Amino acid sequence: xxxxxxxxxxxxWRDVNEPIPYPFVDVATLRNAEGKFIPEGTFLDASLxxxxxxxxxxxxxxxxxxxxxxxxxxxxxxxxIAYGRFSLLEPPAELRLLDFWGRPAGVLVSTASKLSxxxxxxxxxxxxxxxxTEFVTDVCIPTPEVGLRGFVLADGxxxxxxxxxxxxxxxxxxxxxxxxxxxxxxxxAAAIPETVIRVDVVGDPxxxxxxxxxxxxTPKFLKTITAVRNGNSFVCGPDEFGDFKIxxxxxxxxxxxxxxxxTKEGLIIEAVGEKLxxxx
Amino acid sequence: MSQTKFYxxxxxxxxxxxxxxxxxxxxxxxxxxxxxxPGSGFVAGTSTVxxxxxxxxxxxxxxTFKTTAGNLLDREIRFVRDITADPYVIEYxxxxxxxxxxxxxxxxxxxSCNYVDDFAGYLVTGPLEALQTLLPTDGxxxxxxxxxxxxxxxxxxxxxxxxxxxxxxxxxxxxxxxxRPQCWPVPxxxxxxxxxxxxxxxxxxxxxxxxxxxxxxxxxxKFDASVGAGEGEPCHQVPLYPGEDLPANxxxxxxxxxxxxxxxxxxxxxxxxxxxxxxxxxxxxxxPEKHRIIIDxxxxxxxxxxxxxxxxxxxxxxxxSDPCDCGPQE
Numbered sequence: 357x358x359x360x361x362x363x364x365x366x367x368x369w370r371d372v373n374e375p376i377p378y379p380f381v382d383v384a385t386l387r388n389a390e391g392k393f394i395p396e397g398t399f400l401d402a403s404l405x406x407x408x409x410x411x412x413x414x415x416x417x418x419x420x421x422x423x424x425x426x427x428x429x430x431x432x433x434x435x436x437i438a439y440g441r442f443s444l445l446e447p448p449a450e451l452r453l454l455d456f457w458g459r460p461a462g463v464l465v466s467t468a469s470k471l472s473x474x475x476x477x478x479x480x481x482x483x484x485x486x487x488x489t490e491f492v493t494d495v496c497i498p499t500p501e502v503g504l505r506g507f508v509l510a511d512g513x514x515x516x517x518x519x520x521x522x523x524x525x526x527x528x529x530x531x532x533x534x535x536x537x538x539x540x541x542x543x544x545a546a547a548i549p550e551t552v553i554r555v556d557v558v559g560d561p562x563x564x565x566x567x568x569x570x571x572x573x574t575p576k577f578l579k580t581i582t583a584v585r586n587g588n589s590f591v592c593g594p595d596e597f598g599d600f601k602i603x604x605x606x607x608x609x610x611x612x613x614x615x616x617x618x619t620k621e622g623l624i625i626e627a628v629g630e631k632l633x634x635x636x
Numbered sequence: 637m638s639q640t641k642f643y644x645x646x647x648x649x650x651x652x653x654x655x656x657x658x659x660x661x662x663x664x665x666x667x668x669x670x671x672x673x674p675g676s677g678f679v680a681g682t683s684t685v686x687x688x689x690x691x692x693x694x695x696x697x698x699x700t701f702k703t704t705a706g707n708l709l710d711r712e713i714r715f716v717r718d719i720t721a722d723p724y725v726i727e728y729x730x731x732x733x734x735x736x737x738x739x740x741x742x743x744x745x746x747x748s749c750n751y752v753d754d755f756a757g758y759l760v761t762g763p764l765e766a767l768q769t770l771l772p773t774d775g776x777x778x779x780x781x782x783x784x785x786x787x788x789x790x791x792x793x794x795x796x797x798x799x800x801x802x803x804x805x806x807x808x809x810x811x812x813x814x815x816r817p818q819c820w821p822v823p824x825x826x827x828x829x830x831x832x833x834x835x836x837x838x839x840x841x842x843x844x845x846x847x848x849x850x851x852x853x854x855x856x857x858k859f860d861a862s863v864g865a866g867e868g869e870p871c872h873q874v875p876l877y878p879g880e881d882l883p884a885n886x887x888x889x890x891x892x893x894x895x896x897x898x899x900x901x902x903x904x905x906x907x908x909x910x911x912x913x914x915x916x917x918x919x920x921x922x923x924p925e926k927h928r929i930i931i932d933x934x935x936x937x938x939x940x941x942x943x944x945x946x947x948x949x950x951x952x953x954x955x956x957s958d959p960c961d962c963g964p965q966e
Contacts, residue, residue, distance in 0.1 A: 367649065465786050504795070516794065518797050519798070520802060521799060529803055551838050557845035613917070
């Protein structure tokens with residue numbers, strides 16, 4: 357069989373799709389109520405897998421602005437379950453679709469020149485009914501929204517994939533033994549293995565050092581005082597309240613002339629007795 | 637009118653590759669598809685998959701597919717067929733399957749959690765006679781035959797695959813600048829990994845000072861720090877990882893002295909500075925460079941005579957040679 361015969365009998369995939377509504381259903385009108393028409397061959401292929409997408413996915417609307425064009429994909433419940441956006445002046449050959457959490461929702465295959473038809477549409481939103489632009493089921497991959505799909509924080513950021521939970525700034529995470537609690541509240545060995553993540557809030561004792569990093573200087577504390585006399589030394593520390601006691605005493609007599617007084621001026625160490633200037 | 641079927645059509649055209657890119661007979665491959673998982677770095681509309689090589693090794697054909705997905709540049713999927721295989725055999729494979737083909741390939745794989753869903757696919761081969769003609773003996777065909785983009789499924793951000801737990805390092809005590817650095821039982825590091833690759837059922841448990849509330853309607857978990865909530869206030873320090881040791885000379889994981897390990901007051905006089913003054917009969921002499929205060933009860937100016945011994949010469953302050961003991965930095 358010649359190459360020409362082969363091409364006639366078995367045309368290339370995109371060539372097959374160019375003159376037909378594919379990836380829309382055969383009966384799709386490709387025209388909306390205002391008369392906007394999407395010619396056959398504008399899209400050559402598609403793969404749609406919006407998470408939670410229902411049946412009868414369709415190209416629900418086309419929004420044209422001064423700078424960009426947005427194609428919305430919808431189902432029977434939600435007319436904007438996913439979207440693809442491209443520059444008005446630089447249409448792509450493949451349009452990536454995302455849902456409104458930023459998760460992948462599919463791809464529309466076309467060419468830059470074919471997608472440029474939307475440049476001629478007026479600025480605004482052009483809505484299509486399901487009869488006009490329903491996709492064939494062949495390009496719709498069911499992706500039910502089951503299981504844990506991701507984490508959304510209060511600021512709207514979405515985390516998917518391999519997610520790290522990091523305890524920091526006084527939060528400590530740990531994993532405990534697998535246990536489960538039955539209806540009566542009795543702890544028992546886990547019939548279904550589960551991971552118990554314990555979250556402790558313990559604070560940061562050195563928070564000032566962390567907050568003032570680069571500025572904070574470690575205080576120099578007195579930790580011990582070494583008393584030295586006649587070659588003997590004694591290393592003394594504070595009591596349980598952090599107080600250091602200096603007292604007077606002697607091994608030679610019960611009384612002593614030495615006095616240690618705590619005053620507003622500080623610690624006074626003195627002897628008691630007659631001053632020389634007062635004698636005679 | 638009889639019509640050709642999908643695989644039969646494909647065995648006579650470039651599909652599943654882009655037009656004109658196939659470097660092997662059209663009949664050899666009639667369909668394929670690939671899916672990309674969370675660790676792939678795949679971007680639909682930008683990343684591609686391509687057939688990189690077809691190798692004949694004795695009675696086997698090995699089809700090697702590669703991708704331009706950012707995190708998978710060193711990965712490949714190999715599909716293996718007997719040269720006499722029937723048409724339209726389907727096979728599913730992922731990069732881990734390559735280990736059976738090549739020991740060296742397995743050594744290069746480093747899946748952190750042994751998950752294969754980053755890059756997996758299927759291949760349907762057609763009649764292989766034309767390929768046998770092209771590769772009658774051991775040999776290899778190489779090229780870049782890009783797979784149709786609609787055959788690639790991007791699930792890179794489609795689901796939460798694993799939870800990985802870690803604790804950031806605690807704020808650590810540092811000795812003053814001119815002192816020896818603090819010694820630690822284990823060198824500090826930014827993160828302390830608690831557990832990797834957690835899957836399945838997960839329960840969050842209230843620990844110390846934590847309240848967890850749940851709103852099933854909104855799928856909401858709320859964590860509130862509240863003194864005394866959950867397990868109450870801790871009576872001991874909580875380690876960042878099992879087996880965390882205390883540093884030398886401290887009762888705290890973060891190091892540093894406790895309140896009663898430093899002198900906060902002398903005879904009840906507190907504050908940053910405490911004045912020590914000698915008055916009648918007492919001289920207080922400061923030798924700050926030697927960290928020394930000499931209190932000399934010499935009864936000067938007093939009308940008494942005390943047989944006061946001469947001040948013995950004082951030895952220099954000795955410093956421990958243990959690098960983890962307190963002392964000046966050399």
